Amino acid sequence: MTKTISSSLLNRLFPWRTKIVFKFMLISIPFLALISLALFTLAPYWYKQNSLRALEDKSRSLGTIAAYSLAPAIVFEDMEGIKEILSSLSQSPEVEYILVFNSQGQEIARFTRSEKLTLNPEGSRQTGHLYDNQV
Numbered sequence: 001m002t003k004t005i006s007s008s009l010l011n012r013l014f015p016w017r018t019k020i021v022f023k024f025m026l027i028s029i030p031f032l033a034l035i036s037l038a039l040f041t042l043a044p045y046w047y048k049q050n051s052l053r054a055l056e057d058k059s060r061s062l063g064t065i066a067a068y069s070l071a072p073a074i075v076f077e078d079m080e081g082i083k084e085i086l087s088s089l090s091q092s093p094e095v096e097y098i099l100v101f102n103s104q105g106q107e108i109a110r111f112t113r114s115e116k117l118t119l120n121p122e123g124s125r126q127t128g129h130l131y132d133n134q135v
Helices: 002-013 019-075 079-089 121-127
Strands: 097-101 107-112
Touching: 019 079, 019 097, 079 097, 079 107
Parallel strands: none
Antiparallel strands: 097 107
């Protein structure tokens, strides 16, 4: 009688000791491990891609704002207005450089956050990126 009571008590305290529960645990643990591994490897990639997309959208918005703001100053060759607009646009920490060209394609103003940053106006005008595509 003591043996049946003790085994019944053990089965209630530790339900994994029953065969079906134990088999289910053995089958589900590898799947949980694979799902966890997949999440740990895919989540940083997804986060990076999402962040880059958001930064690209923000840069497009800043570019559009800059174009609409700078257009009258460029047409009327108002260098003080251009400098003022560039200083307000440079308040955003994401802005590394700004190149302003007139309708003939000549550079009329520039802003660079870092002196180490070398700009190729011709290449930047065509692609919007620096020579190494890092900025």
